[in-house]
Amino acid sequence: MTNTEIVEETITFVKETLQNAEGGHDWFHIQRVFKNSMLIAKDENVNILVVSLGALLHDIADAKFNDGDETLGPKMAENFLLSLKVPKRTINHVIKIIKYSSFKAGITDGKIKKKLFSSKELQVVQDADRLDAIGAIGIARAFNYGGFKNRALYDPNISPNLGMSKEEYKKSTAPTINHFYEKLLLLKDKMNTDTGKRLAEERHQYMIDFLEQFYREWNPLKA
Numbered sequence: 700m701t702n703t704e705i706v707e708e709t710i711t712f713v714k715e716t717l718q719n720a721e722g723g724h725d726w727f728h729i730q731r732v733f734k735n736s737m738l739i740a741k742d743e744n745v746n747i748l749v750v751s752l753g754a755l756l757h758d759i760a761d762a763k764f765n766d767g768d769e770t771l772g773p774k775m776a777e778n779f780l781l782s783l784k785v786p787k788r789t790i791n792h793v794i795k796i797i798k799y800s801s802f803k804a805g806i807t808d809g810k811i812k813k814k815l816f817s818s819k820e821l822q823v824v825q826d827a828d829r830l831d832a833i834g835a836i837g838i839a840r841a842f843n844y845g846g847f848k849n850r851a852l853y854d855p856n857i858s859p860n861l862g863m864s865k866e867e868y869k870k871s872t873a874p875t876i877n878h879f880y881e882k883l884l885l886l887k888d889k890m891n892t893d894t895g896k897r898l899a900e901e902r903h904q905y906m907i908d909f910l911e912q913f914y915r916e917w918n919p920l921k922a
Contacts (some may be wrong), residue, residue: 700783700784702747702748702751705748705752705783705785706748706751706752706755708783709751709752709755709756709779709780709783710755712779713726713729713755713756713759714726716759716760716775717729717758717759720764721764721843721844721847722840722843722847723839723840723841723843723844723847724758724761724764724844728758728831728840729754729755729757729758731831731836732754732757732758732824732827732828732831733751733754733755733827735754735826735827735830735831735898736750736751736753736754736823736824736827737750737751738827738894739823739826739827739892739894739895740823741894742892742893742894743819743822743823743892743894744819745819745820745823746789746792746820748789749789749792749793749796749820750820750823750824752776752780752785752789752793753792753793753796753797753800753820753821753824754824754827754828756772756776756779756780756793756797757772757796757797757800757801757824757828758772759772759775759776759779759797760772760775762869763869767869769798772797773794773797773798776790776793776794776797777790777794780793792818792820795816795818795821796818796820796821796824796825798816799815799816799817799821799825800821800824800825800828801828822891822892822895823891823892823895825891826890826891826892826894826895826899827895829886829889829890829895829899830895830898830899830902832882832883832886833883833886833887833899833902833903833905833906834901834902834903834905834906835902835905837883837902837906838905838906838909841875841878841879841883842875844875845874845875845878848872850872850873850874850875851874851875852874852875852876853874853875853876853913853917854874857873857874857877858877859873859877859879859880859881860873860877860881861880861881863881868881876910876913879906879910883906884903884906884907886899886903887899887900887902887903
């Protein structure tokens with residue numbers, strides 16, 4: 700099986716697996732991350748197959764939709780890639796991307812620390828995934844997930860928690876606006892690649908502008 704065929708089979712698998720997924724973590728999210736990964740990879744010396752598979756499979760079984768089980772996604776990806784007879788070395792690399800690409804994977808005791816694994820391929824997929832969490836689409840995804848979890852849009856009496864541990868982050872039920880300060884506005888400065896950093900600037904500013912407009916509309920007497 701050629702690399703192109705492997706990617707095509709993976710796309711079919713992901714589409715089928717995520718056909719009923721929450722709107723912010725569905726096939727279209729995967730597709731955007733895949734396209735952003737390909738864009739970023741143009742300027743990086745990376746293994747394109749690893750990047751492609753990592754992008755396509757990074758959310759194949761997101762823990763927050765599977766009772767917090769962080770082992771399910773890597774297991775599903777491994778079993779699928781083994782069925783395609785993908786080389787073990789490639790599979791191991793893809794599994795590490797799935798394990799370490801998320802924001803919460805870097806949270807330890809309330810601080811962002813250096814992860815146990817790093818590669819250029821991981822950096823590309825991570826940047827692509829983070830780009831989809833910010834800007835106009837990032838805002839839409841945040842409120843879609845907030846609605847899915849029946850969370851408040853905003854509560855002036857609930858301040859953002861900027862020092863959460865990984866467990867606190869996973870269990871948070873805070874209003875969606877808090878998520879901007881607890882994660883989304885932090886992502887611009889966590890980009891790994893030059894392309895990722897450049898693309899993040901505009902999206903970050905869009906979120907700043909949105910928040911300013913949001914607060915003006917929330918408190919019209921102060922506008």
